[in-house]
Amino acid sequence: MRLSASELSRFGEDVGAQLRAPVVIGLSGELGTGKTTLVQAICRGLGAKARATSPTYALVHHYNTGATPVYHVDCYRLRHPDEARDLGLEDMVRERAIILIEWPERAGAWVPPLDRHFRLFYDGDPARRIVEEMAIA
Ligand SMILES: Nc1ncnc2c1ncn2[C@@H]1O[C@H](COP(=O)(O)OP(=O)(O)OP(=O)(O)O)[C@@H](O)[C@H]1O
Ligand SMILES: [Mg+2]
Numbered sequence: 587m588r589l590s591a592s593e594l595s596r597f598g599e600d601v602g603a604q605l606r607a608p609v610v611i612g613l614s615g616e617l618g619t620g621k622t623t624l625v626q627a628i629c630r631g632l633g634a635k636a637r638a639t640s641p642t643y644a645l646v647h648h649y650n651t652g653a654t655p656v657y658h659v660d661c662y663r664l665r666h667p668d669e670a671r672d673l674g675l676e677d678m679v680r681e682r683a684i685i686l687i688e689w690p691e692r693a694g695a696w697v698p699p700l701d702r703h704f705r706l707f708y709d710g711d712p713a714r715r716i717v718e719e720m721a722i723a
Contacts, residue, residue: 602631608682612690615706667694
């Protein structure tokens with residue numbers, strides 16, 4: 587799909603509205619392709635009250651949407667996959683949360699199995715992004 591920012595938001599809101607816990611979602615793509623924008627839209631679709639800001643300093647943001655905990659994890663700043671050991675991913679899986687992970691490949695083997703995986707690419711048109719949902723092996 588080639589989506590404008592508003593279309594990407596709408597897409598994310600639809601994905602969020604249909605999500606059921608437990609679920610682990612990976613979001614991959616170069617810097618600035620729209621991973622955090624997509625996470626924010628998914629959280630809106632889930633009915634998360636707090637806005638999911640880009641976790642610049644904290645790597646993990648937590649949102650309560652009623653009964654289900656929602657976590658937004660950004661692995662970009664991990665210098666080594668083993669640093670992901672301390673992110674608490676196992677606990678999130680254990681509590682059957684909704685887990686949204688930017689740059690999952692940077693966490694190596696510490697990433698729980700992804701149920702869905704989105705990949706974003708720059709388009710020739712700077713106002714659009716290509717969004718693909720990857721097949722899960
Ligand atoms: N079609 C589009 N979809 C999403 N974002 C777009 C689009 N067109 C332009 N943008 C802009 O691209 C930027 C995407 O930033 P965002 O923080 O979501 O990217 P990111 O992939 O999370 O980056 P990072 O790897 O740094 O975390 C925003 O400034 C947004 O306004
Ligand atoms: Mg981001």
